[in-house]
Amino acid sequence: DVKVTQSSRYLVKRTGEKVFLECVQDMDHENMFWYRQDPGLGLRLIYFSYDVKMKEKGDIPEGYSVSREKKERFSLILESASTNQTSMYLCASSFRTNLGRNQETQYFGPGTRLLVL
């Protein structure tokens, strides 16, 4: 079974703090993603990565950065947390298919619920 783990289930941080969210997958997936999920807005893509040291902006990258130093690990960084970054953060991973497409089924971690005070 695919396993995607996230370092914390719940986090409480103060405005201005630097926040690190870690994600690890054990299925040798090339692709990794970070989303945030908010009521009424669904899943919104923050950043994604198709390979080590590679990153691309998603739909809402402002206020976030990412790091992918190893294939199995994808980190999301909030350089200076703000209250509007209070959300559920979801990490996902997937294989790069032989068809040359960059995405197939994405497998999700359990999520990190972040509260910024």
Place this chain on the structure above:
Amino acid sequence: GENVGLHLPTLSVQEGDNSIINCAYSNSASDYFIWYKQESGKGPQFIIDIRSNMDKRQGQRVTVLLNKTVKHLSLQIAATQPGDSAVYFCAVLSGSARQLTFGSGTQLTVLP
């Protein structure tokens, strides 16, 4: 771009009845579709997928139907059980896009 929407934000069904959750998409080039289930406090869990060269696919108690003519996707759950209570959402991939587009989700509540 792609717009993905679900027809109902909430759905309540009696235990043992069949459930049908619907999803509409906008891009006729979309060619891969996934249904996810998300229980409270957990991450989304893959249920079933279907490619555009098919119009029906069955799993264990679940069936996905794809109507490319009207750009409509549905998830049918047979003999709905209390453990099926969750948010269900579809995700759509179009051939030219590099990422999935997710619907906002339907909250399914199973009544005793």
